[in-house]
Each structure stands twice: as C-alpha cells, then as structure tokens.
Amino acid sequence: MKRQNIELVKVLYKSMYRIRRIEEEIIRIYPTDKIKSPVHLSIGQEAISVGICEALNLNDVVFGSYRGHALYLAKGGNPRKMISELYGKASGCAKGKAGSMHLLDVDKGVMGTSAIVGTTIPVSVGYAYSLKYKKSDSVVVSFFGDGAVDEGGFHESLNFAALKGLPVLFICENNLYAIHSHHIKRHHSDNIFERAKTYGMPAERIEDGDIFKIYETAVKCLKKIREGEGPVFLECFTCRWKEHVGPGDDFHLGYRDREEVLLWKERDQLKKLKSALGPVVSHEIESVIEEEIKKAFEFAEVSSFPSREEIYTDVFKD
Numbered sequence: 001m002k003r004q005n006i007e008l009v010k011v012l013y014k015s016m017y018r019i020r021r022i023e024e025e026i027i028r029i030y031p032t033d034k035i036k037s038p039v040h041l042s043i044g045q046e047a048i049s050v051g052i053c054e055a056l057n058l059n060d061v062v063f064g065s066y067r068g069h070a071l072y073l074a075k076g077g078n079p080r081k082m083i084s085e086l087y088g089k090a091s092g093c094a095k096g097k098a099g100s101m102h103l104l105d106v107d108k109g110v111m112g113t114s115a116i117v118g119t120t121i122p123v124s125v126g127y128a129y130s131l132k133y134k135k136s137d138s139v140v141v142s143f144f145g146d147g148a149v150d151e152g153g154f155h156e157s158l159n160f161a162a163l164k165g166l167p168v169l170f171i172c173e174n175n176l177y178a179i180h181s182h183h184i185k186r187h188h189s190d191n192i193f194e195r196a197k198t199y200g201m202p203a204e205r206i207e208d209g210d211i212f213k214i215y216e217t218a219v220k221c222l223k224k225i226r227e228g229e230g231p232v233f234l235e236c237f238t239c240r241w242k243e244h245v246g247p248g249d250d251f252h253l254g255y256r257d258r259e260e261v262l263l264w265k266e267r268d269q270l271k272k273l274k275s276a277l278g279p280v281v282s283h284e285i286e287s288v289i290e291e292e293i294k295k296a297f298e299f300a301e302v303s304s305f306p307s308r309e310e311i312y313t314d315v316f317k318d
C-alpha cells in the first residue's frame with residue numbers, strides 16, 4: 001500500500017473505530033436505563049458516513065436522519081456532548097432535551113438530524129440555496145434512508161436542487177428496509193439512483209459497501225459540485241446489523257434472514273481497515289479512542305439534568 005494511502009487508512013480506521021465502539025458501549029449501557037432516549041444504531045452502516053465525511057471540508061455541512069450517530073461523529077461532532085444528549089443531561093448537544101434522534105454540532109457542520117423521515121432533505125436544499133446565493137464554496141450533504149425516497153418532499157427537493165443547480169450531494173443509505181418493510185415491496189423497481197437521474201443530476205450506486213470506493217466517489221462528486229455543476233446523487237447499499245430501534249437483534253421477527261446480515265458482516269469495513277494497518281498501528285489508534293470514549297461516558301454520568309426552567313426554553317425562536 002502506498003504511503004499516502006496508509007495515512008488515509010489510519011484516518012478512516014480512527015473514525016470507524018470510534019463510532020463502532022461508542023455504539024457497542026451504548027448497547028452495553030442501554031439496559032441500565034441511564035440512556036433516556038430511543039437509539040437507532042448505525043452499526044454496519046458506518047462506512048458511508050465515514051467515507052463521505054472524510055472527503056469533506058470543515059466548512060461543508062451535513063444533515064441526516066434519526067439514525068445519526070455515525071454521521072454526527074464522522075463529521076467531528078463531540079462524543080461527550082452526544083453521550084450526554086443520550087443521557088438527557090444539560091451538557092448534551094441539544095441541552096439534553098432532544099435525544100439520540102436530534103443530534104447537532106453546528107461548529108462542526110452537523111446541522112441537524114430528525115426523527116421525521118425525509119424532513120431534513122428539503123432543509124438541506126434550502127441551505128444549499130442560501131450557499132449558492134452567498135457564492136460560498138461550501139457543499140451540503142444530505143443523508144437519508146431508502147424509506148425517505150417514499151416521501152413527496154424528497155422528489156420536490158431533488159427537482160428544486162437540479163432546477164437551481166444547487167451545491168448538494170444527496171446520499172441515500174439503502175439498507176433495504178424501512179423498519180421491517182423491504183424496499184422491493186415499496187418500490188416498483190430497484191432503481192433509486194436511476195430515478196434521481198430523471199430530475200436532472202448525475203447519479204450512481206455503490207453496491208458492496210467498500211469504504212475506499214465511497215471515499216473516492218465522494219471526492220469526485222464534491223469536485224464537480226464545487227465547480228458549479230449542481231447536485232449529485234449517490235445511492236449506497238448497506239446493512240443495519242441491529243434491530244430498527246434499540247440495542248438488540250430482531251431475527252425472531254422473521255422479516256429478514258440471518259444470512260443476509262452475515263454476508264455484510266463478512267464485508268465489515270472496520271476489520272478490513274484494521275488488517276491493512278496491522279496490529280501495532282491499529283492498537284495505538286484504539287487506545288487513544290478507548291480513553292476518549294471512557295471520558296465521554298464519565299462526563300455524561302456526572303453531568304446534571306436540565307433544570308425545570310429549561311422546559312420552556314428553545315421551544316420557539318425568540
């Protein structure tokens with residue numbers, strides 16, 4: 001592997017490892033009821049957020065869905081503030097009043113995630129419109145699931161972004177399911193990215209979850225967008241390893257087979273990156289992150305809950 005590639009592998013591994021381990025800790029702690037929020041885990045899907053976010057500049061911004069832990073962390077969101085938010089503590093990124101589904105870190109360009117399917121897509125496009133108006137060189141990246149494609153706002157947003165040539169990269173994280181409903185039971189054809197093309201933007205699909213392909217495709221798409229060529233659409237196949245919401249497995253529900261998930265576990269990008277780095281380098285990275293995670297959970301534990309007076313603040317814009 002070339003020298004510069006090793007540096008990239010280190011960066012990708014660090015980010016992937018942080019997300020995976022934080023979510024494993026969430027799974028461990030969840031039964032204690034210290035986490036006061038439902039959790040939609042990203043485990044299995046991390047390579048999309050990591051591959052895309054490592055191709056971004058600090059002044060680029062992202063919007064996402066309630067399955068947003070990976071995105072928040074990959075874009076540089078503060079782990080202490082995220083864990084505190086899950087604990088419902090005042091030190092959380094939304095003052096402990098929003099929980100896992102509504103993460104944000106505006107300084108790092110994490111502009112928001114939402115519990116309501118598809119709702120951040122039009123907001124992303126509005127943000128991109130303002131960037132174009134201000135002649136900014138920032139790009140908006142809008143992350144959503146395959147379920148969001150079924151929302152009218154998705155189609156209106158793609159049309160408007162193409163019409164106005166807006167600087168937005170649409171990322172559809174296609175994990176095949178909207179809760180327990182397979183996308184082929186919801187869509188006539190398996191062609192989300194092809195449909196995006198009909199609105200007037202280039203679109204492609206990555207089927208194997210390869211983190212390098214995701215990163216390199218993002219670099220290529222972002223270059224086009226920065227050159228003023230308008231929006232680009234990328235569909236990435238992926239797999240949610242855990243249940244739709246919560247820390248467990250859900251094979252007993254019978255809507256998907258273990259084998260389907262096992263196939264994706266064999267493609268685990270975290271393991272691939274680790275073996276490319278070797279035991280010494282990967283261990284160095286792991287010990288730094290383990291310390292960071294320990295401190296993040298300790299910080300959440302000792303932080304206070306919001307005061308009663310906070311109930312009525314941040315409800316309406318002043």
Ligand SMILES: Cc1ncc(C[n+]2csc(CCOP(=O)(O)OP(=O)(O)O)c2C)c(N)n1
Nearest residue numbers: 067115116117145146147148175177178179
């Ligand atoms: C507008 C709206 N309709 C329905 C729901 C209920 N709901 C919550 S998650 C979800 C599935 C969304 O699937 P997808 O977009 O593929 O995201 P994934 O959970 O697979 O990451 C639905 C229908 C909702 N939150 N918002």
Ligand SMILES: [Mg+2]
Nearest residue numbers: 145146177178
């Ligand atoms: Mg889905």
